Amino acid sequence: MHSFYNIASVLPFNFIDAMKRSFLCYAASVAMLMLAAGCDKQEVKLAAPQPEFSVVDGLSTVTWSPVDDAALYLYELTTTDGVSVAKGSRTAGNESVSFSDLTVGQEYDFSVFARSMVGSGILDSDPATVSFVAKNPAPKFTGSAITDAGACVTWSATTGSYAYRLVKKGDEGTDLLSETISDTYITVKNLQASTSYVVYVKSVSDASDLDSGEASFEFTTDAAATTPWVAVTFEYCVYADANTLVCHNVPNSKVAAYYSTTENVNVIGDGYDTESRLAYYIVSDYEDHVPGVYCNTPIHRFNNYSMGWKGGEKLFYAVVAEDSNGNDVLNWFWLEMPAAPGSDVIVNDAKVK
Incomplete structure (x- = not known):
């Protein structure tokens, strides 16, 4: 005959109470784990960038504030009818992108979103978009000659x-x-010595709302002159369908007349002549009506006899400043043509003023 016992009647009370407490703790732990697992599955949102459009240094530029936890930003520029113009990415800390060669008057949409790396996966923000109309780019100042x-x-x-x-x-x-x-330069006279001026310039078109912002260039004139001098600056551009060297001459207040010419060798730097003798020959050649010597010419355009210059070709340029007493000072340059119009003329050798 078997006997059946109520286990609770034979186990000590303290043991049963401990078992209850252990079970309750286990159940609470399981509940906490399940709650935590549920939290892991909740979606974590990454803030969207807030892009803004502006024109910076003549370029159409979009900037946005940094997004917390973003590793990089992915962007695309499209026309309003959906044609992709450019796409790319920026790493965190580089919250801007600039575009050149956009069609003036064309409306564009710029879209960007932030991306964060979460474990072995990725988390993207919602995209944000800014629309803008491309304006004329602002000019960039390239050179100056000051007296x-x-x-x-x-x-x-x-x-x-x-x-x-x-x-x-x-x-x-x-x-x-x-x-x-329509020129890409201005030459001004009758300025005051030791005085600061500012030139403002902007690109304009028939539609004023497409005008660029103003670019500015500040300069200070030299102190009152005691000896004659002609300052020179250069441009390299296409003129009459040929690559052309443009020389701008700016005489100071002591100059009564000035004379300019060119050579195909570095006359001074390579020791063919001294500055004083070359200055004498240039003035004498002008008085003798020798071709290729000019007097009081503020701008020259040399295009290599209408053939146009090629990158790497060289030219010697000299200008003699003469005061009312016949005292003269030579300024000279050994120049090299750059690879393309619009680039800076290379000065390989020159007089140190």
Whole structure:
């Protein structure tokens, strides 16, 4: 005959109570694990970038604030009808991208989203978009020649027309000069010595809402001159369908006349002549009507006898400044043509003023 016992009647009370407490703790632990597992499955949102459009240094530029935990940003630029123009990425800390060669007047959409690396996976934010209309790029200043009484300032070619204004620094509200021109330079006379000026210039078109922002160039004229001098700056551009070297001459207040010419060797640097003798020969050649010597010419355009220059070709340029007493000073340059129009002319050797 078998006997059946109630286990609770034979186990000590303390043991049963401990078992209950252990079971309750286990159940609570399981509940916590399940809750934690549920939290892991909740979606973590990454903030979307907030792009803004502006024109920076003549380029259409989009910037956005950094997104916390973002590792990189992926972007795409499209036309409003969906044609992709550019796409790429930026790493965290590089929250901007610039575009050149956009079609002026065309409307574009720029879209960007942030990406974070989560374990072995990725987490993307929602995309954010900004729309803008491409404007004319602002010119970039490329060169200058400054004396005590005048200045020539040059800039890069962007459109067919440019609006400039000249002001005295500290009096920006008063334009000393203002004009819309097709040239990529201005030359001004009758400036005050030891005085600071600012040139503002912008690219303009028939639709004023497509005008670029103003670029600015500040310069200070030399102290009042005691000896004659002609400062020179250069451009390299296409003129009359040929690659052309443009030389801008700016005489100071002591110059009564100035004379300029070119040679195909580095006359001074290679020791063919001294500065004083070359200056004498240049003035004498002009008086003797020798071809290729010019007097009081503020701008020269040399195109290698209409054939146009090639990158790497060289030219010697010299200009003699003469005062009313016949005293003269030579300025000279040994130049090399750059690879392409719009690039800076290379000065391989020159007089140290």
